[in-house]
Amino acid sequence: MIPDLTQVDRRQVRRFLKAIADGVPTDGLTSWVTVGEQRIRDALAKHLARVRAGEFLVRFMLGNPGSGKSHLLRLLASDAVDTNFATSHCTHDLQSRAAFNRPDQIYVRILNSLSIPGNVSDPLNEVLSRWGELALKSLPPFRRMGNLWQLAQLGLLPDASSIPPRTRVALLGYMMASERGEDDERELFVNAFRGDRVENRVLASELTRLGVAPKFIGYTPNNYDVGFYFRQLATLAHLIKSIGLSGMVVLLMKLRR
Amino acid sequence: MVIAYLPALFTQLVRDCSEFDLPYLDRWQSVLGPELLEVEPLSSSDKYELFGKLAKLHSVAYGWQASSKSAYLTVELVRESEKTSWSTRDFVRRSLVVLDKLEAAQK
Numbered sequence: 211m212i213p214d215l216t217q218v219d220r221r222q223v224r225r226f227l228k229a230i231a232d233g234v235p236t237d238g239l240t241s242w243v244t245v246g247e248q249r250i251r252d253a254l255a256k257h258l259a260r261v262r263a264g265e266f267l268v269r270f271m272l273g274n275p276g277s278g279k280s281h282l283l284r285l286l287a288s289d290a291v292d293t294n295f296a297t298s299h300c301t302h303d304l305q306s307r308a309a310f311n312r313p314d315q316i317y318v319r320i321l322n323s324l325s326i327p328g329n330v331s332d333p334l335n336e337v338l339s340r341w342g343e344l345a346l347k348s349l350p351p352f353r354r355m356g357n358l359w360q361l362a363q364l365g366l367l368p369d370a371s372s373i374p375p376r377t378r379v380a381l382l383g384y385m386m387a388s389e390r391g392e393d394d395e396r397e398l399f400v401n402a403f404r405g406d407r408v409e410n411r412v413l414a415s416e417l418t419r420l421g422v423a424p425k426f427i428g429y430t431p432n433n434y435d436v437g438f439y440f441r442q443l444a445t446l447a448h449l450i451k452s453i454g455l456s457g458m459v460v461l462l463m464k465l466r467r
Numbered sequence: 468m469v470i471a472y473l474p475a476l477f478t479q480l481v482r483d484c485s486e487f488d489l490p491y492l493d494r495w496q497s498v499l500g501p502e503l504l505e506v507e508p509l510s511s512s513d514k515y516e517l518f519g520k521l522a523k524l525h526s527v528a529y530g531w532q533a534s535s536k537s538a539y540l541t542v543e544l545v546r547e548s549e550k551t552s553w554s555t556r557d558f559v560r561r562s563l564v565v566l567d568k569l570e571a572a573q574k
Contacts, residue, residue, distance in 0.1 A: 216527075220528055220529075223527050226524065227528055231559055231560050231563050239524065242520070243521070245509065245516045245517045246509045247506065249507075250504050250505075250506065268468045269470070269498065269504055270470050270471075270472060270477075271470070271471040272472055272477065272503060272504070272505050273471070273473070273505065273506030274554060275473065277508065282471075461468075461471070462468065462471070464473070
């Protein structure tokens, strides 16, 4: 879309020019200023359509320093937001330990940068809240772990056996605490989902207090447990789709060697 | 999930595979080949278009009107960028320096 430049705030344009000169991706005029790279832009548009249709895709974008990788990722994020996707980004940064051998750190950054359409201050809470409402409306009143398998059949969760046991406890606990209006307990389960260090025994005892004693919760994930964090992220992507958004786009940048 | 990397990742991967006869390349097949998104350098016409857009933004940002001299300087800039293989970021930076100078001269 061509912006009406006479209506654009002059200071915003100055900030934009400074940002692109520094190679720092920014919002606003990104789409308009982009030239060339039609092949990649077409491919990214097709990928968004495939994800909207329910596919899971991983794509690598390669380019020399300064070739426009960050700019194109920002463009993808902007297109994703315009078409009702949740977006998230993370930059590989050794100094702050967000490296690809630390899936726990990558996961936390992805969650912390999560953004959904609309002016939402805590997107994870919003996603869980909307999902919780739908889930509670769809279930019979009796709470048990089996509820999660029922929700999977209704399309509100992925196959429950693919969800890590700890995440299953967190989701059921979240629903039960919401149902009872116990805000502190609900926050505990949200924090477990967010990647905070909440021990499994704490989650299990809280769920037991709410009325369901989990038979198995597995182990508290360690820093390097790629499988756990990936499956929890896949669960989140499913929740995002179940509340009516198009899907989730995660952008990972490797800026420094 | 889109992961942006420098090409060195794959160059090194291919080198390691050929040296040690490792099967990694098979595992990476799904993201290599036609699905790989490779950012190409801008063509000359893309650079003219980009400079034109930057000039428009610059004139809005600093309240001036790019003159016909900027068209001449664009040709110089594009020629220089192709001679010395500037990256797109370099081209943007140098374009903005040129525009800053033009604006200062006009004022």
